[in-house]
Amino acid sequence: MADVTIKRFDDLESYNGEGRFRYAGRSLGVSAWGMNILMLPAQWSDYPDHDHTKDGQEEVYLVLRPRGGHADYHTFWHEHGHAHHFASMDPELSFEARWLGDNSVTEGFAMLFDHMTLDPRWLMRYPGLESGEARDLVFELGVNELFMLRRYAAKLAYEIRLHRGDLDRMGPEYAERLTEATLFRYPEGEYLLDVDPGFYSARYLRAWQLQALLASQLTERFDEDWFRNPRAGGYIQHLMSRGQADNGDQLAKRVGGGPLSFEPLRRSLEQMVS
């Protein structure tokens, strides 16, 4: 694995010896852009004032709460996908294409990256898992993925009913639909808490479809290890440059696989749990 450099956060060079601010890009030999890691306690408010008007740089902050384990990788790559998407937008795009549009698109890019951590090839190459460990983990993650997918499908169906129904009487329907879909018992009391505003669960479902389609198209164009191919990076950035000017279906057509459907996702899930 000569083309990979792995460093722990603690090994990264720090700005001032204090350890709170660390040069991530520089410590990995990347000079083109300054990716840094800031480890800040909760409620921290002493971020130093600084001014980039002279050097014309812009800053993008990705805020994460580490919990340990696979979830941190997943979260990092998900939020990185959003940051990468918004940072790659053509600044000449209209306000609507940059700030509004179909959030299935940004969630789709975020999920494209977080789903790398569900790929046994990625798990073996980067976190260094043995093939048996990667296979076992992918099976577990696949079961969780199925659970989440069924949960979101049931949530959307329930939320559509909720917004049409009698607000005071929806508890039993919530519990029944979610329990039946996931086989985990859901309490009636959460029927107003477990609701995503603006039917955002539909965005996630469409993003799920979109990421599976994007991953399969990337695999077709750049092979199974597209995630380490610089040409694939350029292609993804080209797609991202349109911000949210296209909706999920239009983007799916643009990459040559639309309209959106569960088919590519079903195929990848079957592989994970087979």
Ligand SMILES: [Zn+2]
């Ligand atoms: Zn997201």
